[in-house]
Each structure stands twice: as structure tokens, then as C-alpha cells.
Amino acid sequence: MSRWLSNVAQALQALNVHRRRAALSVLGITIGIAAVMAVGTISRGGNHLIYRELETFGLNSVWLYRNWNTQDVSLREKRGSGIENADYDGLNRDREQLGIRHISPIVDAPHNWISKQGNREANAQIIGVGRDYTTIANDKLIAGRLFNQNDIDTRQAVVMLAPQIVSILIEPGTDPIGQQIYIDGKRFLVVGLLAEKSRDFLASIGSSGGQNANDRILLPYTVIQRMLGHKEIRNLQLEVEEFDEAETVAQNARQRLLDNHPKGFDYRAETMASYIETTNRILNGVAIIGIVSASISLLVGGMGIMNVMGTAVLERTREIGVRKAIGAREKDIMTQFLMEAGLISAIGGLMGLLVGTVASIVLAKVTGFPLIPSPMQVMLALVISIVVGLLSGFFPARRAARMKPVKALRSE
Amino acid sequence: MISIKGLSKAYGSIDTSLLIVLKNIHLHIEAGEFVAIMDPSGSGKSTLLNIIGALDTFDAGSYHFNGQNVPELNRDALAELRLNNIGFVFQSFNLIPQLSALANVELPMLYTRLKKTTRQKAAVKQLTTLGLADRLDHKPGELSGGQQQRVAIARALANDPALIIADEPTGSLDTETGIEIMQLFQSLNRQGKTIVMVTHEEDIAAYASRIVRMRDGKILKNVSAA
Numbered sequence: 001m002s003r004w005l006s007n008v009a010q011a012l013q014a015l016n017v018h019r020r021r022a023a024l025s026v027l028g029i030t031i032g033i034a035a036v037m038a039v040g041t042i043s044r045g046g047n048h049l050i051y052r053e054l055e056t057f058g059l060n061s062v063w064l065y066r067n068w069n070t071q072d073v074s075l076r077e078k079r080g081s082g083i084e085n086a087d088y089d090g091l092n093r094d095r096e097q098l099g100i101r102h103i104s105p106i107v108d109a110p111h112n113w114i115s116k117q118g119n120r121e122a123n124a125q126i127i128g129v130g131r132d133y134t135t136i137a138n139d140k141l142i143a144g145r146l147f148n149q150n151d152i153d154t155r156q157a158v159v160m161l162a163p164q165i166v167s168i169l170i171e172p173g174t175d176p177i178g179q180q181i182y183i184d185g186k187r188f189l190v191v192g193l194l195a196e197k198s199r200d201f202l203a204s205i206g207s208s209g210g211q212n213a214n215d216r217i218l219l220p221y222t223v224i225q226r227m228l229g230h231k232e233i234r235n236l237q238l239e240v241e242e243f244d245e246a247e248t249v250a251q252n253a254r255q256r257l258l259d260n261h262p263k264g265f266d267y268r269a270e271t272m273a274s275y276i277e278t279t280n281r282i283l284n285g286v287a288i289i290g291i292v293s294a295s296i297s298l299l300v301g302g303m304g305i306m307n308v309m310g311t312a313v314l315e316r317t318r319e320i321g322v323r324k325a326i327g328a329r330e331k332d333i334m335t336q337f338l339m340e341a342g343l344i345s346a347i348g349g350l351m352g353l354l355v356g357t358v359a360s361i362v363l364a365k366v367t368g369f370p371l372i373p374s375p376m377q378v379m380l381a382l383v384i385s386i387v388v389g390l391l392s393g394f395f396p397a398r399r400a401a402r403m404k405p406v407k408a409l410r411s412e
Numbered sequence: 413m414i415s416i417k418g419l420s421k422a423y424g425s426i427d428t429s430l431l432i433v434l435k436n437i438h439l440h441i442e443a444g445e446f447v448a449i450m451d452p453s454g455s456g457k458s459t460l461l462n463i464i465g466a467l468d469t470f471d472a473g474s475y476h477f478n479g480q481n482v483p484e485l486n487r488d489a490l491a492e493l494r495l496n497n498i499g500f501v502f503q504s505f506n507l508i509p510q511l512s513a514l515a516n517v518e519l520p521m522l523y524t525r526l527k528k529t530t531r532q533k534a535a536v537k538q539l540t541t542l543g544l545a546d547r548l549d550h551k552p553g554e555l556s557g558g559q560q561q562r563v564a565i566a567r568a569l570a571n572d573p574a575l576i577i578a579d580e581p582t583g584s585l586d587t588e589t590g591i592e593i594m595q596l597f598q599s600l601n602r603q604g605k606t607i608v609m610v611t612h613e614e615d616i617a618a619y620a621s622r623i624v625r626m627r628d629g630k631i632l633k634n635v636s637a638a
Contacts, residue, residue: 006522013510322506325467326520326567327495329488405467409506 028301033352039290045369082265104130128224321408341393349385419473448620499568
């Protein structure tokens with residue numbers, strides 16, 4: 001231990017002789033490590049943000065729709081969504097066998113339906129859903145209750161409101177639960193309030209998934225069907241038991257629909273799993289670009305160290321000769337110069353951590369990404385910087401270690 | 413202690429002009445001797461000194477140090493031999509400029525893996541003995557020539573070697589300081605150190621107990637001093 005301390009002390013003294021030169025190569029590593037950290041922060045923050053927003057759709061979700069873009073023209077002739085209550089009942093009955101945990105019908109209300117309370121009006125997304133919709137779509141209740149089977153079966157005139165609708169329709173300072181609102185002239189009782197869902201980032205990148213989730217009014221799908229006078233379902237949303245099985249479950253459910261309507265309609269099934277896969281591909285691509293550019297700055301830093309150490313070895317040839325005459329073994333000389341290179345990069349690494357942390361905080365502020373500290377990354381950055389130093393110091397150090405003592409002593 | 417038989421060394425190859433620096437050298441030095449090697453011409457004497465110090469190689473002949481066949485040793489073993497048995501004193505002192513006097517003296521003990529406290533104690537003692545107690549933290553550049561040479565001697569003595577090798581140890585010093593250093597050598601010799609020294613000055617060589625004279629890479633004669 002004391003020998004290492006002495007080696008470190010000697011290395012510091014040697015670096016101190018050419019402070020400015022050492023500082024420049026320290027700077028190279030600092031920039032490299034700071035870049036690695038900043039890239040890591042952005043990548044982790046972006047990841048976290050995207051997943052948090054994707055979660056608002058339910059990570060195990062599968063959507064079944066009629067496919068209007070089918071190649072087979074005959075399957076585009078019939079009107080309607082191609083999904084009926086009977087389809088839902090069938091799938092719901094065979095849930096276990098199909099690997100479905102929950103399933104909910106979704107029925108849209110026409111866009112011209114106005115919701116109002118007193119003289120307040122809102123242009124909300126009015127959506128008819130089944131009992132398990134809120135579970136599937138990861139909706140959290142902040143007050144009141146969720147729909148129960150009785151609401152659905154007996155077509156109760158009850159609604160759940162998303163936060164934006166509450167602020168528009170409900171008189172401020174009053175408890176929304178138990179109040180009455182009107183939808184298309186019919187009276188409804190507010191039974192539940194949904195938590196806010198952020199999809200700002202998805203919306204900001206122009207994703208169609210960026211639709212606002214905060215202006216929804218949910219009511220039992222049976223109620224909307226009654227008001228519209230039909231038994232049609234626009235689409236089904238499922239939650240699969242196993243994330244990895246999502247695609248299989250989706251295709252089996254789609255096959256059920258095809259079987260139920262021979263030669264009538266075509267269907268498409270979309271899974272959150274496939275969206276996530278796409279997202280991961282994009283995020284990984286971005287991360288790789290970042291890592292490559294950060295690695296280039298580290299590489300430049302490493303070359304800086306190699307250059308500095310190469311110069312040092314040349315300048316200190318006589319010192320190397322003296323040390324060898326005194327009895328230094330090759331590994332002693334090697335250790336000495338590696339220590340100097342390692343110190344340059346370790347100091348650079350520590351400063352890089354500092355700069356990188358500040359840069360990360362600033363970047364998180366600017367981008368609005370969440371700041372997620374990663375001790376693992378800090379360790380990794382330090383290890384990488386020291387490895388870069390040792391690798392770049394290796395060849396100059398070996399040259400020093402292998403010098404012939406007499407030749408080295410004779411040099412000026 | 414030192415047994416050299418038929419040793420020769422040349423620079424260059426047969427094809428180019430071959431420079432023969434040592435020709436068929438026979439030299440025996442017993443433990444406790446103080447030998448001065450003199451050579452008015454050429455660099456043969458320094459080459460011989462480097463060979464004795466296990467720093468340089470040779471082309472023919474044999475060299476045994478304390479019974480060890482030196483050419484058979486690998487680089488690490490040679491380093492160990494120098495580390496434990498030989499102390500070097502140079503004309504230009506050759507202290508490490510960025511290290512303090514104390515750190516310079518500690519250096520050989522760092523290579524023998526001694527503990528920091530042990531090293532420091534020994535180095536302080538050595539420097540104090542040589543009259544440098546108040547110069548421990550000075551860098552070589554802050555010391556006079558004579559002081560630097562005494563630090564170098566302290567460093568050479570650090571691992572208590574049996575042999576001191578000195579290449580023109582007074583060459584960079586004024587006469588008075590040179591005499592002080594020679595008196596120091598004599599006293600080390602009395603304490604049992606074997607000393608082999610190269611010089612071109614007769615009055616410096618006179619401090620040795622034996623003078624080996626060389627010319628054109630050959631030993632002329634061995635002379636015992638008075």
C-alpha cells in the first residue's frame with residue numbers, strides 16, 4: 001500500500017513538472033467522459049420518459065380493429081366496424097384459453113355530442129368502455145369508484161372524467177363526485193375521477209399515440225350503444241397475460257374474429273409489444289450514435305495521453321537510465337509510467353464526472369427529460385477512463401521499461 | 413568479488429569498421445579494495461566500469477560477480493544484482509530532478525519494497541551522516557555540486573551494497589570539494605565497502621589503494637598504491 005502511495009506521489013511530482021502539457025491531456029479525457037455521461041443521461045432520460053408515456057396505454061395491450069386497407073376488395077364493401085357484442089362475449093368467455101387477462105369493448109360517441117353542466121360546455125372524447133378498460137389502459141382512479149358489472153349490464157348512466165374535463169365542466173371548488181352532467185342531452189352521474197396521463201413527449205415527436213388522454217369522458221359501452229341504437233363495437237382492447245406472448249395472442253384473437261365473420265371483414269391486430277420493440281430499436285440507434293461520438297472524444301483523449309507519455313519517456317530517458325542503474329526492474333519502470341498515464345486519465349475521469357453531472361442536470365432542464373442518476377454509469381465512466389489511460393500509456397511505458405540502461409544513461 | 417577473464421568488447425560489425433574498446437581484460441578485485449581505473453585515452457574505462465556494474469554487455473571472456481556468472485543473468489536478475497549489491501555514483505550526479513533529496517535516497521529502497529517509514533528513517537539517517545540533515549526537502553537544483561554528489565552517495569549506499577562504482581565522481585566538482593568526496597570514499601572503504609572508481613586525475617586516483625592503468629582498451633599494469 002505504502003509503495004503504491006509513493007508511486008502515486010512520484011507520478012504526481014513528475015506530472016507537475018509539465019503541468020500545462022498534463023492539463024491538456026487531462027482535458028481530453030474530461031471531455032470524453034463528460035460526453036459519455038451526457039449521452040447516457042439523455043438516453044436514459046428519454047427512455048424513461050417514453051416508457052412512462054407508453055405505459056399510459058398499458059404495456060400488455062393489444063388492439064383489434066377492422067382492417068379497411070385489406071388487399072381483398074370484397075372485404076372492404078360491407079359497412080360497419082365488423083365487431084359486435086357477440087364477438088366480445090366469445091373472446092371474453094375463452095379468455096384463459098387465449099391467454100387474455102382482460103378485454104374491453106370500445107365504442108366511440110359521435111364527435112358532435114356535447115357534454116355540459118349548467119352553461120359550461122366541453123368538447124370531450126366520449127368513449128364507451130367495458131368494466132376492465134381502466135385496468136387495461138393503466139388508468140388510475142383519484143376519487144370515486146370504477147365501473148362495476150352492474151353499471152355495464154343495466155346500462156347505468158354513470159361517467160368517469162379525466163382531469164381536463166373536470167376543470168372545464170365542474171364548478172371550481174366543488175366535489176365532482178356525485179354531480180350531474182349532460183351528454184347529448186342525457187343526464188349522467190359522475191362516479192369516478194381519473195388521474196392525469198402525460199403523453200406530451202409522444203405528442204411532441206408527432207406520434208399518433210400522442211393523443212390527449214386528459215379530455216376523456218368514459219361511460220359504459222352498453223349505454224352508448226343504447227343511445228346510438230346498435231350493438232356495434234368500434235374496436236377491442238385486450239390485456240395479455242404474458243408480454244412475450246402478445247403477438248401470438250393477438251393473432252389468435254384476430255383469427256377468432258375472422259372465423260366469426262367468414263368472408264365478411266378483415267381485421268388487424270396491434271400490440272404494444274411491437275410498438276415497444278420499434279421504440280427500442282430507435283432508442284438503441286440513438287444511443288449507439290451517442291456512444292460512438294463519445295467514444296471518439298475518449299479516443300482522442302487517449303491519443304493525447306499516448307503523445308504526452310511518449311514525449312515524457314523521450315525527455316526522461318536519462319532518468320530511466322539512472323533508475324535502472326539504481327536497480328529498477330522493468331516492471332518498476334513500467335509501473336511508474338503507467339501510473340502517470342493512469343493518473344492523467346483518472347483525474348480527467350473525475351473531472352469528466354463533475355462536468356458530465358453538471359451537463360446532465362442542464363440537459364435534463366433544457367429537454368425536460370427526467371434526470372435519472374446511475375451509479376453504475378459513474379463507475380463505468382471511471383473504469384473506462386482509467387483503462388483508456390493504461391492502454392494509451394502502455395506502449396510508451398513499455399518502451400521506457402525496455403531501454404538499455406547504458407544507452408539511456410548516455411542520453412542528454 | 414570481481415573476477416574478469418579475457419574480456420573483450422567491440423562496437424560495430426565486422427563489415428563496418430570495428431571499434432575495439434576492450435581487449436582481453438583480466439581483472440580481479442577482492443572485497444574491501446579501493447581500485448582506481450585510469451585511462452588517458454578513449455572510453456574503454458567507462459565501458460569496463462559499466463560492465464562491472466552489470467549495466468553493459470561484452471562480446472568475449474567471462475565476468476563473475478561474487479561467484480555469479482553475470483552474462484547468464486536475465487534483465488530482472490541483473491536489476492536485482494545492481495539493486496542489492498552495487499551503488500552507483502556518477503560524474504553528473506544523476507539525481508532525479510523532480511524528487512527531493514530525501515525521495516532520491518529513498519528510491520532504491522522503494523525498489524526493494526521497503527516500507528515507507530523504514531525507507532524514510534534510513535534515508536534521513538544516511539543524509540544526516542553525510543551532513544545534509546538540513547537539506548532533506550531540497551530539490552537537486554537547489555543544492556550545490558558537492559551537496560548533490562553527497563546525496564548521490566547517500567542514494568548509492570541506501571541498500572547497503574558491498575560495491576560502490578564511481579565514474580569520475582569528482583569530475584564536476586572543484587578541487588576542495590573533490591578532496592572531501594575522496595575522503596568520504598576512503599572512510600566508506602575503511603567501513604568495508606569495495607570501491608571501483610574511474611578517473612583521469614592522478615591526485616584523485618592516489619586516494620585508491622590500487623591503480624589499474626589502461627591504454628587503447630588494454631590493461632597496462634596493476635600498481636599498488638603506497
